[in-house]
Amino acid sequence: MGSTVEDPTVPKLPIPGKRNILITSALPYVNNVPHLGNIIGSVLSADVFARYCRLRGYNAIYICGTDEYGTATETKAMEEKCSPKEICDKYHAIHCEVYKWFNISFDKFGRTSTPQQTEVCQAIFKKLLENKWLLENTMQQPYCDTCKRFLADRFVEGICPYEECKYESARGDQCENCGKLLNATELKDPKCRTCQSTPHIRDTNHLFLDLPSLKDKLEEYINNMSVAGSWSQNAIQATNAWLKEGLKPRCITRDLKWGVPVPHEGFEEKVFYVWFDAPIGYPSITACYTSDWDKWWKNPENVELFQFMGKDNVPFHTVMFPSTLLGTGENWTLMKTISATEYLNYEAGKFSKSKGIGVFGNDAKDTNIPVEVWRYYLLTNRPEVSDTLFTWADLQAKLNSELLNNLGNFINRVLSFVAKPPGQGYGSIIPDTIGAESHPLTKALAEKVGTCVEQYVEAMEKVKLKQGVKTAMSISSEGNAYLQESQFWKLYKEDQPSCSIVMRTAVGLVHILACLLEPFMPSFSVEVFKQLNMQAENQPSLCDDKGETERARRPWEIIPPGHKIGIPTPLFKELKDEEVEYFRNKFAGSQADRVVRAEAEAAKVAEQLKKTKVSDGSGKKQRPAKSAAEVKPKTAEPEISIARIDIRVGKIIKAEKHPDADSLYVEDIDVGEGQPRTVVSGLVKYIPLEEMQERMVCVLCNLKPAAMRGIKSHAMVLAASNADHTKVELVEPPKSAKIGERVTFPGYQGEPDDVLNPKKKVWETVQVDLHTNTELVACYKDVPLTTSAGVCTVSSIQSGSIR
Secondary structure: OOOOOOOOOOOOOOOEEEEEEEEEOOOOOOOOOOEEHHHHHHHHHHHHHHHHHHOOOOEEEEEEEEEOOOHHHHHHHHHHHHOOHHHOOOOOOHHHHHHHHHHOOOOOOEOOOOHHHHHHHHHHHHHHOOOEEEEEEEEEEEOOOOOEOOOOOHHHEEEEOOOOOOOEEEEEOOOOOOEOOOHHOOOEEEEEEOOOOOOEEEEEEEEEEEOOOHHHHHHHHHHHHHHOOOOOHHHHHHHHHHHHHHOOOEEEEEEEOOOOOOOOOOOOOOOOHHHHOOOOOOHHHHHHHOOOHHHHHOOOOOOEEEEEEEEHHHHHHHHHHHHHHHHHHHOOOEEEEEEHHHHHHHHEEEEEEEOOOOOEEHHHHOOOOOOHHHHHHHHOOOOOOOHHHHHHHHHHHHHHHHHHHHHHHHHHHHHHHHHEEEEOOOOOOOOOOHHHHOOOHHHHHHHHHHHHHHHHHHHHHHHOOOOOOOHHHHHHHHHHHHHHHHOHHHHHHHHHHHHHHHHHHHHHHHHHHHHOOOOOOHHHHHHHHHOOOOOOOOOOOOOHHOOHHHHHHHHHHHHOOOOOOOOOOOOOOOOOOHHHHHHHHHHHHHHHHHHHHHHHHHHHHHHHOOOOOEEEOOOEEEOOOOOOOOOOOHHOOOOOOHHEEEEEEEEEEEEEEOOOOOOOOEEEEOOOOOOOOOEEEEEOOOOOHHHHHOOOOEEOOOOEEEEOOEEEEOEOOEEEEEEOOOOEEEOOOOOOOOOOHHHOOOOOOOOOOOOHHHHHHHHHHEEEEEEEEOOEEEEEEOOOEEEEEEEOOOOOOOOOOEE
């Protein structure tokens, strides 16, 4: 079980003679924050398989990105009163931060609103047109007289037409309640989502993919690949259901503005429908990864395509997308294996992005429960064959019982004993061993571990991820039993050679566990390798070519004698009952409900604070005496948090040189208060005066006013600088942001101080974590500075500090 080193800066291409695996996960839609159901259903599951492939020495790449075109984006943009591009920028940054925290190891996480997407999508369309697989037809579509436009599917809501459902808020494309795909014209009592008017039906011309004519090609592909690729049973069932109902021509164009333009006469004002456009995001994002993208996507002889998604997306990947590619007549790499999950439900109901129900990606981070715990829980609870249920009590049980008491206890017990000083342990040095292969207890353990590793590989090759993690964890259970049965603490005093065999073998098991669990809990494995004092930059490996799988049957040989381990520390922390109850209450109801509760709690606290001051008649105010039980000194001063900082969107009305200081500007800035604030900024050396005029800026509004060379400054303009402070740029909100609106930090709730107390150093404390990332987004830690119109950015300074 050795290690390999890869250069992440060089795009990987298929290698002749190696197993080349192309992995994708369903592109998450960009109009909201992903919840845990989205994460386990696609990106996390695919990440585990991608990490496993690298562990095995396969040449694998993992491609994903945000799905950005379509009606949902336009709808969200209308709700937030900004452009679709600004919505995409805002939520793409949030998705990136969520997946970064979850340790998702994309080779490329891109987006579909790119020139590459337009190029690849239009090229596929032209091939379909050339091969006569497209039909032009007139269809009826709702038209809103109030909004003066045709309404795409998601701009219409009404009653589901299916008698067994009759859900009152079904969308024009799909009923969220029963899951059936719909046409907007089928809805009962339809309403325009924008103005709530009742639309009427009008004719409009559209292009259709001729699925019935492609049926023979499609069925041949499905019959062959569903067997060769061991498709998941739910994927086979969903695909067969579509085929059984009979294929119909499927519309590929839409009356929208936000999307890939249709390059066809008479359709210049239309864009491609998102079901046609989105799967093409896989090759187009690969094209953003490498200009030789077709070596992955037009190379079925040498590349295997594995795709991960929730069950709702199955027909688009087993029927629609393959039909599209088959219709081009080109040699596309078609999907070999599909892994589709059922639903992960939340406590008593469903996760829902649209309704804000459940735990979302940024919520998980804010709990301070380590990411490896979240990954482990979601993967052991992965809904592979039926719906599963997320509960806080179950999360607690898996953490405390399986991770803490089983896995963590085994590793800490072994390494702590080795680290004990000579006379009590081995002084952190791995002992030499003689005759381990003939030691009965060790020999029996080695056989069990070897079998477990074989079962682990078999499960993972078939994308049975739950079985894979369960098998790996059974090695930890075997290790604990081995320690107990050997009674190593007695052997140390009575039979040193046997004790050395047991402890060196046990350390080998620790290494095996770190390798096998790396796909599931990479941060856990990093920490274990650190405690083993193994090179962190090298990737763990389980490669057959190097005999590493077989070496699991000789665990005493894995770590050489004389190797010095690192410092053992506990790997997991107990989750207590009171914490579980707190989280259950905190995340109850919808996100909107939580905001209402938080605001009510804040108002209650504010009211209590008002009542804590009384006058003693001298003009001074004193707090009334409290009993010892009432005194809680730590709650008097709120904790230092970015939520206490009042940053607002401002606009510079006028800027001029300071009359008494050559390095200072004096600005009048509108921050939505009726009268502009006077602000003094030391930006003369960096930004020309003409570029300061009429600029949208981010303004820190609750610093204590301070005189600067005779002029009092009532705020501070935020700017980013490079490492040597030779370049400075203003932090800018989106142009459509509202003047005076507060800049927020998703996940950090609370009201800002009226005026920051300089003695408490609140600004100085949080400022060190303000920076720009590699995508030029202004961030606090990993969270973007966010407005209703999108995230705040700089022009060119990457990884700069903000002050």
